[in-house]
Ligand SMILES: Cc1ncc(COP(=O)(O)OP(=O)(O)O)c(N)n1
C-alpha cells in the first residue's frame with residue numbers, strides 16, 4: 001500500500017460538524033496521512049467560496065506535509081496546485097486525466113470486478129474501492145461490496161487500494177486485515193473531536 005493511503009481523510013464543508021479548517025487541523029493532529037477536498041452535494045459551497053475554502057485547506061496540508069487531493073474537479077487541481085486528483089467511473093476519463101497530469105498522483109474509483117475490467121486502472125496510482133460498508137455520505141453510492149468484494153478487487157491489481165464507505169472505529173480493523181488503506185468521511189468530519197477518532201482509526 002502507498003503509505004499516504006493508510007488513513008485518507010476526505011471531506012468538504014457539507015460534511016463538517018465544526019469549521020472545516022479546524023476539522024482538518026485536528027484530523028492532521030490525529031495522524032491522517034492524506035486529504036481529499038470533496039466539496040460536493042447538498043449544502044456544498046460553489047464558485048469562489050469553494051475555491052477560497054480549497055486554498056485554505058490546501059495551505060493547511062502544505063504546512064503539515066500532508067498530500068492534498070482534489071475530487072472530480074480537474075480545473076481546481078491546477079488552481080490549488082494539488083498533489084493529486086481522484087476520479088470516478090462517471091468523471092473525466094482517466095486517459096485524459098493522465099495526459100493532463102503526467103506526474104500527479106491519480107486515484108480511480110472501482111466498485112466491482114466488471115468496472116475493473118473496463119477501466120484503464122493501469123493509469124492510476126491507486127484505486128478507491130467501495131462502498132465496503134453502508135454509507136450515508138454519498139447519495140449515488142453503489143451496492144455495498146463488503147470486505148470480500150474489496151479483497152476480490154485487490155487480488156486482481158498491482159497498484160495500492162484504499163477502501164471507502166462506512167468505515168469507522170468499529171469496522172476499520174476488518175479493512176486493516178486486508179492490507180488496504182482506509183478512507184473516511186463522516187466518522188472523522190462529523191465528530192466533535194476528530195483527532196481522537198483518527199488516533200483510534202490508525
Ligand atoms: C478514495 C476515494 N475513493 C472513491 C471515491 C468516490 O469517487 P466517485 O465514485 O467519483 O464519487 P464522488 O466522490 O465523486 O461522489 C472518492 N472520492 N475517493
Ligand SMILES: Cc1nc(C(=O)O)sc1CCOP(=O)(O)O
Pocket residue numbers: 109111128129130131132134135136137138141142164165166167183184185186187
Ligand atoms: C465518497 C464515497 N465514495 C464511495 C464509493 O463507494 O466509491 S462511498 C463514499 C462516501 C464515504 O463516506 P463515509 O466514510 O462517511 O461513509
Ligand SMILES: [Mg+2]
Pocket residue numbers: 071072086087088091
Ligand atoms: Mg467523482
